[in-house]
Amino acid sequence: MTMAETLPSYVPWILFLPAIGAVVQQVLGPRLPRKGDFVVVGTMAASLVLSVAAMLAWAKLPPGHYFAASWKWFELAGGITFEMGMVVDGLTAALLCVVTIVATLVFLYSTAYMKGDPRYHRFFFWLSFFGVSMLVLTLADNLLMLFIGWELVGLCSYKLIGFWSEDLANAEAAKKAFITTRVGDVGMLIGIMILYKQCGTLHIGEIFHAVKGGAFGGQEGLLTLAGVGLFFGAVGKSAQFPLHVWLPDAMAGPTPVSALIHAATMVAAGVYLSARMFPLFTPDALGFIAWTGGITAFVGAIIAVSQTDIKKVLAYSTISQLGYMILGVGVGAPWAAMFHLCTHAMFKACLFLGSGSVIHAMHHAQDLKDMGGLRAKMPVTFWTFVISTLALAGIPATSGFMSKDAILLQALHEHRYVLFVLGFGVAFLTAFYMTRLVWLCFMGKPKNEEKFSHAHESPLVMIAPLVILAGFTPWIFWGHFPEKFFGTPAYFESHPDFEHVQAAYIAPGAGAPDHDHPWYFQLLAYTTGGLGLALGIGLFLSGRRDEKSRLLPGPLHELSVHKFHMDEMYLDGVVAAGNALADRSSWVDAKVVDGAVNVSGAVSLFIGDASGDADQMVVDGAVNLTADVAEGAGAMVATAQTGRIRNYVTAALGLTAVAVVIIVFVL
Amino acid sequence: MVPDLGNLLSRFGAETLLALAIPAILLADLVPGRGRRGANATAVGLLALVAALLLVLFQGSSDGAILTKLLVADGLAKVFRVLAIGTGIVAALAALRWGDAERGRAEFFVCLIGAVLGACLTAAANDLAMLYIAIETLSIGGYLLAGFRKARVEGSEAALKYVIFGAVSSGAMLYGMSLLYGFAGTATLTTPAGTSFASLEGASGAAAGQPAFLVAVVLVFAGLAYKVAAAPFQFWCPDVYEGAPTSVAAFLAVASKGAGFAAILRFVGAVTAGTTPDVTATAGDVRTILLVMALVTMTIGNVAALRQNNAKRLLAYSAIAHAGYLLLGVAVTTAEGATAVVFYMAVYLFMTLSAFYMVGLVEKQTGRADLDAFEGLGFRAPVLGVCMAVALIGLTGLPPTAGFAGKLFLLQQVFEYGGEHDSMLFFWGGVIALLNTVVSLGYYAKFLKVMYLCDLERMPKGPFAFAGVDKGLVLALTVPVLLFGLAFAGLYDVASELARGIFVAAGGR
């Protein structure tokens, strides 16, 4: 049975410390030595320590127990209260550690990377604020607080992508990111509304209780809609197809930002949400999720192959890996998805920081055409890059291998053969494009002598994080990770008869029935990574190919180069339609509603002179109704005022005669 | 019952004094005085008017005593006589200041006092004959005053239109009266015993039942409508107000309209009194006619005013519109309705007189009466600007002013009648009246626009040079508009007490 223990007192400080750091940075930042970056890094490090402590404290709890505490935020008439609360269970503990580790290392890394930037202190403020928002999102025990963290994280990503927004392109990228994720948030809000209406509460635990208690009654479709709604938020935030278009453009932000936000933490929030809300997903919701994940993985991998910008390759790779995680949830293995999330966070952050160190060394050149042969010049970056690439490619004995195969194994057990094959195809493509990247970047002859001559190994403070992150890739570290953290669906155990939950959460080997590993699965798992690697090396060893060459058969290459034409579809389709609709309504408002309903014409009539500008007069005269009535009647009366007495008398007596006739005959 | 002189003097001292004043003025004019020609005629005239006002105020003439069947000295008569004489004084002062009476001070005062006398008698008339005589005296005085300024050709044109239109209307009224006399067998509106006109049987059988009775009533309405410039007899009003001197226009707009409403109230009271079924039937028809007349009048007045650019024509149409609002009070034929009419009339007096006086002042100063003459008045003559603004806001009927209180009571009666008698016609009538208020904002705001919202740079420079007396008079006329706006309970009580006699015979609701 799950038991909620009282939250250790230091857990809230995981959140408060970076918050205080952010406020101090914002207020005193410029005046502190080193512009106060040590404040931000220090508080995040402290938060890391506390997170690890919380994880250990949680680990000591008997299985199924978790920490929880909540405070009344505000109360409405009719006894409706809204609470804010924190929960520490398997999911949270893991994500807390991952977020704080990656954050601390990226903050450290940024002190060197962003040195000399005029708005250095503002950068650290937003980094710290991002940390706080991510922790709010992670610790939240109810959908309201989660939604608040969700949108704040979106704000920080907007601010950090558009950090150098002197150049409009960056501002445009930031706007695109915010609006696309906002579309996702709308879906999430709809999900929250449905859940709130049916279950009457937003606390996640109580929602599950209510759903199990039949809150949705027969309306299976409504529960699916709620699930898909929430998932739509994840699609926006974790850049799943079709809302993935913002992530590649988000590379316009500084590389530490890309590493922290667009590789490890923020984009993972969608996966975390899906894993957290897993019990809600009905079978057809899971189907939808699985397919979305599959398609995203495939699309991401295909496009990554033909990218020429080092960060774009990694961006599409992230999209692809996120697709993998969502696939994991979709096929009913949220624990595998979370496991892959944690491992991916580590090596993808390392890859991004590595690419950052390369860009830093090459004086902000991001295009592969200028790189090559950096192996000699930047040995540490090179080796950490290679180790992380191996993990990403899923080479046996790496963390990536274990987490990726866990997902594919589950796909196999769920008899989702198409997705299973697709999964391995993507694994092969991943290995292939990563080899291409490593080769073009570090091996072969330097293509741009002038830049190459300047290249040098990055300072220690940038190298150290690389090494630490690379250190996380060997498998030994992750051996017991899945069962330990996600072995028991602690947070949901209080609902024993969530059968599909129970089964889904028992990781292989944790006392649960041993999932058999069919022979063909073993074969595929161990060989795909290597095959991709070999093909890559083979193609590029001869040196004849460069970043422009066609590596994919016919149509796939064309699709890959043009990014599946997604950008054009959005610009000409959705955005253009929105603007057209806006202009149309504005015309309607100024001319029709303003004219027909109100007295704008009459108003100018009242003024007696055409003081309104010509356009207003011309249109109002033509279109409006009420003014004509007043004007017409006025004209009628005035014309009757001919000035000639005989007309007056005739009119007067005539009208009286008419009145008399009416009276005599009608009344 | 031979009217003993004492009783007559004690009740109608004012009228007798005015009647004697006319020959006195002519005699005074013959005496060669030191000052300018006609100085002593003016003195005698003004003295007579003031004395008459005091006499009316202080003579205990509001105890409902009916004298010789012809005149009744009840509250209604008292308030309208005060109103008529007061307006006469203001018009006289205005004429003297603006030189409207230069052609012949004595003649001007003779006509003015004749008109005032006519107005007082109309308010007190309790007999068809007396009513006709009084209205004719008032009208003839008006015709002469309208054409007083020989210099301008419009003056005589206005007088011509006024005299022809007036003659025809009163002719029709007289014909209606003669028929009514035939029906009722008597010309007295309300006999001392309270039995009223409609319930009597004349030579040709029961009066109220026959349709012909209603025709006669409508014909009489024709004459009365002409007097108060209500539709369909409002055609003369804009042209005469524009052509006549402003002081005379002011007098016509207030005094003759007031006297007209007194007569209408009394006449409608008489016609709708009585409880027999066919009386109440005709009473219903009369109410409908009056309501329709009211709505048509106000709509014509408001809508036509939108197009005006001459201040005097605009105020003329505004006067027509207000006649429409007042008719609403008459249409409900209840005691409170009469009170509302009396209340509104009093408030209307202050607002219209101050507006006309301002127009006159500006006309005298700039020689033009169109709206552009008022350019930047708000900034060039702050005190008078504010007074004019208050008057206009009052005429529109916005809260802080008495205009709002007046309209409120009228509308309250209309909606009450709508609820009382389940007649959606009156409910919609109330809404239409309110819509008219919005339309009226249109042309009153035009004044405000010109006075305040003009371009401060391009505005003609130099403040308006208004004499202290004028400022004092305008202030005296405007302060009550605000005062009664805030505390109108007192005025309402006085009005209800004065209008007590009317419609009682009609069995109340």
Place this chain on the structure above:
Amino acid sequence: MNLLTITIFLPVAGLLALLFTKDGKQARWVGMFGALATFVLSTFVLFKSVNLEPSEYALTSDVAWITLGKFDVHYRIGVDGLSGILIFLTGLLAFAAALASWNIEKGTRGYWAMFLLLHTGIIGTFASLDLFLFYVFWEVMLLPMYFLIGVWGGPRRIYASIKFFLYTLFGSIFLLAGILVIYFAVTSDPAFRGNAFSIPDLTAYAQQARGAGGILANYGANAGLVANLVFWGMFVAFAVKVPVFPFHTWLPDAHVEAPTPISVILAGILLKLGGYGMLRINFPFFPGVMKDAAFWIGLLGVINIVYGALVAMAQTDFKKMVAYSSVSHMGFCLLGFAAMTPEGLNGAILQLFNHGTISGLLFLVVGVVYDRAHHRDLNRFGGLLWKMPVYGTIATIAMFASLGLPALSGFWGEFLAFVGSYKTTYYEGAKLITLIATLGLVFTAAYYLRAIQRVFLGKTNPAYESFPDATTRERVAMIALLVPTIFLGIYPKPLIAVYQPAVDAIRLLVG
């Protein structure tokens, strides 16, 4: 003397003092003092209006004003949670607007006189518990606004001021008709003991008079029809102010032409009067009619939201964009009113208050940039953030608050309105309406981000190199409005606790 009466008539005292001060500097100080005093007093009123019982009023005073037989009008005032927060908002915005009107040169005395008279009208309307008094204060507001826009406005000020005056007057005549009809119907019912104008008595009477016409039960045979007519008539009167879809076209013109401080007050307070009027008078008087009208009100709400946002997207004039965004945000109030659930009503009332501070702040922002560039065309600005960092930051926070970002006060109103409106069973079709309304969020985000990008980001337009950052005066005004936006965004409990009894009362009366 009752604190509330002092708060209402203090501006008038300031007005009288202005009569004796010279034009220019002196007038400015008197006006400023008046605004400051109003702000201080309004905070006291707020503290007094805390933890009351449902439909219990604080600071009440009841003086007979006009007694003519049954027609007895009382100077009856009182304040409950709802009017308490709105009076406080009036004081706050009066202070900010006074600061922003510092550089009005032309006819200063007249300006400040009208400014103070306007506030008497507003606070009086919020405080009055007597229908007649409510109507008088409602109209008293019209005139100063007409002159403030008309004399001190922009190029097409005359057109805009007359349009404003006509629109509001057109609305208010239906209110007057309603008051008179109610007065008659209620007085002719012998069972009615209370005063025919007092709002509390009438709401109590409306409760137990559940007959065909409800409160108008004995308005003769067609009471049902008249009840509907009067309900919708009064709704039109308040809808013009809110503004609601077909009657909103005066708002952009009035805002574009009004001087900055007057726009702050127009957007901050005058729009809330419509909502307040509906909650206080329109709905409680006709609970029966409200039940069937709820769908239409919800529908109008969603039209406001989506249509307002769309039109705002197409605007190139900064101020017009913010004006249309006000139309869009007010749609949420209608959504909340129609839902009649605790969350919906709270969302609506929160939106009333928060939109006041946020849109007031936004108009200050527009004013600051207009004072410098003397134009409001969004496309001609660029990169102001780098030249005016403090101003840029405040403006960006204001815009993010307006698009409903959490941790800023705009979020709570919208979130609760959405949740409340979706959850309601008060009328059918609520679910679909709310789903369509969520579209508004995307459009709102679109036009605000585009505005931020065009004005603040990108290369600094060479013409605006020399722009000074916000002066201390401007900063104080903006921060005065920024503090509640941020504080109530993070912790809305204090504000919510104040007006909860009022929500209870409304749900009891109407729900």
Place this chain on the structure above:
Amino acid sequence: MNVGLYHYLLLGAILFATGVAAVVTRRNAIGVLIGVELILNAANINLVGFSRFSGGLDAQVFALFVIVLAAAEAAVALAIILQLFDKRTDVDVDRASSLRG
């Protein structure tokens, strides 16, 4: 056949009709005045008729007053028409229409 009340009223009505017709059609101001006189006398006929048949001398007195007032009105009207005449050499009613709108 002896003359009854009905005949009086008939005559009155005819006179009234001709008077109105005269007022409406005549372009000359004097003609209009004649029309007005006809209307007034039609009323007198009615009054006399009623007084003859339903007793009571009030109507007769009323008729006398009407005659007096008709005279006064005619005098005043002619004076005004005279005033107009010396300004504008003709008495055409339609030409006098400068005040309009």
